[in-house]
Amino acid sequence: MKQNPFHDLGLLILRLGLGLITLFYGCQKLLGVFGGMGFTNTLNLFHDKMGLPTVFVTISICTEAFASLAVIFGLLTRLAAVGLAINFAVAVYFSTQKGAVLNVLFTHPSPNDPPKLFYPLALAVMSLALAFIGPGRIAIDASLFKPRKKRKTKEVL
Numbered sequence: 480m481k482q483n484p485f486h487d488l489g490l491l492i493l494r495l496g497l498g499l500i501t502l503f504y505g506c507q508k509l510l511g512v513f514g515g516m517g518f519t520n521t522l523n524l525f526h527d528k529m530g531l532p533t534v535f536v537t538i539s540i541c542t543e544a545f546a547s548l549a550v551i552f553g554l555l556t557r558l559a560a561v562g563l564a565i566n567f568a569v570a571v572y573f574s575t576q577k578g579a580v581l582n583v584l585f586t587h588p589s590p591n592d593p594p595k596l597f598y599p600l601a602l603a604v605m606s607l608a609l610a611f612i613g614p615g616r617i618a619i620d621a622s623l624f625k626p627r628k629k630r631k632t633k634e635v636l
Contacts, residue, residue, distance in 0.1 A: 490615030491553075497605045498551035501563060505544030529573065542566050550609065553618020560610035567603035574599055 483489075507515020516524065518540065525536040542562045549559035574596050614620045 487615035487617050490609070490612065491617045493605060493609060494550050494553060494556065494614060494618070497560075497563070497602065497609060498547045501543050501547035501602065502551065505540065505542075505547050508540045509544040539566055539569070553614040553620050554623075556614035556618060556620050557610050560606045564603050564606035564610060567599045567606060570599035571596060571603060 511517025
C-alpha cells in the first residue's frame with residue numbers, strides 16, 4: 480500500500496497544533512506567562528480548591544509544559560502524547576464534576592456550555608491519535624529510531 484505523500488505533513492501539523500496549545504497552558508501554569516498564575520498559585524488552587532495532592536498537580540503541570548515541547552519537536556513523541564492524554568483525561572473527568580474549578584478554566588463564558596467538556600476531550604483525543612500513529616518522518620524520533628532492516632536468514636534444513 481502506497482503512503483499518502485501528505486501523511487507526514489499532516490502529523491507535523493497535528494503535533495504542532497497539540498504541542499503549541501498545551502505549551503501555552505503549560506507555560507501559564509509553570510511560569511506564570513500569558514496571563515497565567517504561575518507554579519505556586521496553580522499548585523495552591525488545584526490542591527486547596529480541588530483537593531488534589533501536590534505531587535499529582537506538580538506532575539500534571541510539568542507534563543503539560545515539557546511533554547508539549549517533546550510533541551512539538553517529535554522527541555519521544557508517543558510517550559509524551561500518552562502523558563498528555565492522561566493529563567487531559569483527568570481534566571475531562573474534573574470538568575464534568577458539578578461546581579469544579581475546571582468548569583471555569585475551560586468554559587467561556589458560561590459553565591453550562593459544552594466547551595467545558597469538549598476542549599480537554601479534543602486535546603485528549605489528539606494526544607491519543609498521536610500516541611497510536613506516531614510522529615511521522617518530520618520528527619527527531621524519525622532519525623533516532625529508524626526502522627530496523629530485515630535481516631536475511633538462511634534456511635536450515
